[in-house]
Amino acid sequence: MSVEVLLFDVFGTVVDWRTTLIRQLEQFGRDHRFQADWIALADDWRAAYEPAMKKVRDGERPWTSLELLHRESLDGLLTRHGLSELNDEQRRRLVLFWHFLDPWPDSLQGLERLHRKYILGTLSNGGVRLLADMARYARLPWDVILSSDLFRRYKPDPAVYLGAAELLDTRRDNVMLVAAHNYDLAAARKQGFKTAFVPRPTEYGPRQSRDFKAESDWDYVAADFADLAGRLGA
């Protein structure tokens, strides 16, 4: 193994978007006296993410940032959730909730250990600004932020993995993707990356239907980031 760079999927792998988003939405409801099923809104909002990106991936619409996809799906959902009176400024605030998500309990300490030995970066479908805001908020020790908007393609488009390796100026098998999602690792391996799976079985809450365990012989399968750091000698 000559891995010198670890790239991380972010939503779900590094941060617990669901718990954080629900907490932010509930706080927003209390502050502005809106009543709603905030848990269902959070879950529905996330569920809208895949089909929205798919249209971009499949070329049905041109490159569209995750910020705009988040806003579009929110606008649709607010009506269904009895929240159509939210004004533009409030909707903008809700979209920004995705920038400020809490890490899983093991993420920070694991990343700090890994950072001593490896170059660490994101490889996320979030944008540069979202990931920079999140890193400042959560103190994530990224050396580089690599994201969909650099390439104007969403994972698992091969261009994202290939573009990342090119910017890192290294062989693809010197890069390892760390992710809680088997589809992401499969796409990375296909482009020659090393792979590490860390399960996040509560990511989607009761709706979670997959990614409870490794579905292939990934190079590493770790219980959490601390375990991953241990296995990598960091």
Added chain:
Amino acid sequence: MSVEVLLFDVFGTVVDWRTTLIRQLEQFGRDHRFQADWIALADDWRAAYEPAMKKVRDGERPWTSLELLHRESLDGLLTRHGLSELNDEQRRRLVLFWHFLDPWPDSLQGLERLHRKYILGTLSNGGVRLLADMARYARLPWDVILSSDLFRRYKPDPAVYLGAAELLDTRRDNVMLVAAHNYDLAAARKQGFKTAFVPRPTEYGPRQSRDFKAESDWDYVAADFADLAGRLGA
């Protein structure tokens, strides 16, 4: 002023490439028993940088990374400096010297202060990998690394400034470029950026012929990064 992001030119503005490069070359000469005028080699190498980039800027040749430009100009210079016997591995090592440069004495403390208040990033003609290596080596607190190779254009091409503002998802007048070079600030201002000049009058050593002082009414003119932090209330 609603500046939320400070982007920094790196070579010369944040790091003292000349002193570091000369020291590394002299050490290399001692280690490998090569005799040469290392100061002249460092200065000649840097002098080759502008004309090499100009060919890419002017469309005389397609996008070429700074790594390759550095290697090409080194290969030409080694012959002139009586060092043609350096092998490929040694030449690669010399090119990597540009990844590991020391900050000016005021850089780190100033950046740490500014980091509390602003998103900090690079906007450099160096590449992502070079800038990531340098940030790890010198502990530069970048939130984002923005660089020529993201856009496949060299500063002062407008695409670099425009592309940076787009990735930062903010109005261009919310971004301030900090640089020791008037040409870079002029190009940034033309695209709507705020501008801050910090003189580095010893950057080029005895050969320095310009940028001793601000040549326009930049938004800020500071003596060094500590002074800049003070003026920006950080």
